[in-house]
Amino acid sequence: DAGITQSPRHKVTETGTPVTLRCHQTENHRYMYWYRQDPGHGLRLIHYSYGVKDTDKGEVSDGYSVSRSKTEDFLLTLESATSSQTSVYFCAISETSGGPRETQYFGPGTRLLVL
Amino acid sequence: DQQVKQNSPSLSVQEGRISILNCDYTNSMFDYFLWYKKYPAEGPTFLISISSIKDKNEDGRFTVFLNKSAKHLSLHIVPSQPGDSAVYFCAASERDDKIIFGKGTRLHILP
Numbered sequence: 001d002a003g004i005t006q007s008p009r010h011k012v013t014e015t016g017t018p019v020t021l022r023c024h025q026t027e028n029h030r031y032m033y034w035y036r037q038d039p040g041h042g043l044r045l046i047h048y049s050y051g052v053k054d055t056d057k058g059e060v061s062d063g064y065s066v067s068r069s070k071t072e073d074f075l076l077t078l079e080s081a082t083s084s085q086t087s088v089y090f091c092a093i094s095e096t097s098g099g100p101r102e103t104q105y106f107g108p109g110t111r112l113l114v115l
Numbered sequence: 116d117q118q119v120k121q122n123s124p125s126l127s128v129q130e131g132r133i134s135i136l137n138c139d140y141t142n143s144m145f146d147y148f149l150w151y152k153k154y155p156a157e158g159p160t161f162l163i164s165i166s167s168i169k170d171k172n173e174d175g176r177f178t179v180f181l182n183k184s185a186k187h188l189s190l191h192i193v194p195s196q197p198g199d200s201a202v203y204f205c206a207a208s209e210r211d212d213k214i215i216f217g218k219g220t221r222l223h224i225l226p
Contacts, residue, residue: 042216043206090159103149104161105160105161106160107158108156108157109156
């Protein structure tokens with residue numbers, strides 16, 4: 001299994017509160033991704049990173065920001081959480097040599113509930 | 116506007132029989148297709164992929180078929196086993212662009 005951890009694994013927060021989710025990898029992979037999974041929507045890309053300090057938006061990036069100051073860590077921040085951001089969040093990584101079409105390895109997920 | 120469509124939210128198949136999961140796509144520029152499998156409370160795991168230069172790729176019990184003219188791909192699992200019960204996501208990408216996932220199909224393998 002690829003070395004990917006996500007923290008926290010579960011979080012309950014209130015509307016308007018800032019929330020940061022962390023993804024940590026031990027594989028030295030170049031690409032890192034944040035997805036959300038919702039019933040009826042499958043997996044949707046929020047943001048991704050193609051290197052330290054290099055990030056780009058996915059299809060559902062509104063209300064989210066990311067940062068990558070080290071190869072191994074990719075942070076997802078909800079500046080002011082809303083109930084529509086209640087979801088399961090997955091981090092994924094892919095290998096150094098390829099682009100986004102390289103096999104992605106997923107973390108275990110973070111279940112976020114915004115009340 | 117969904118570019119990758121999995122029109123069957125769920126599918127039940129008897130153990131030992133063939134499971135066929137279908138996926139349609141709308142973007143004719145997609146040239147790489149993947150299937151991921153997901154168990155509850157776990158992250159998705161890569162299962163099998165196919166490039167648009169092929170029409171079939173096989174890996175053990177899993178075979179993916181690609182019909183470019185119909186913009187359709189399918190995943191065949193033969194024989195189906197209890198451990199195959201999971202959600203299966205179809206995904207596609209255009210050149211080196213991001214991967215687009217479908218909504219998933221929940222497969223139930225019946226004893």
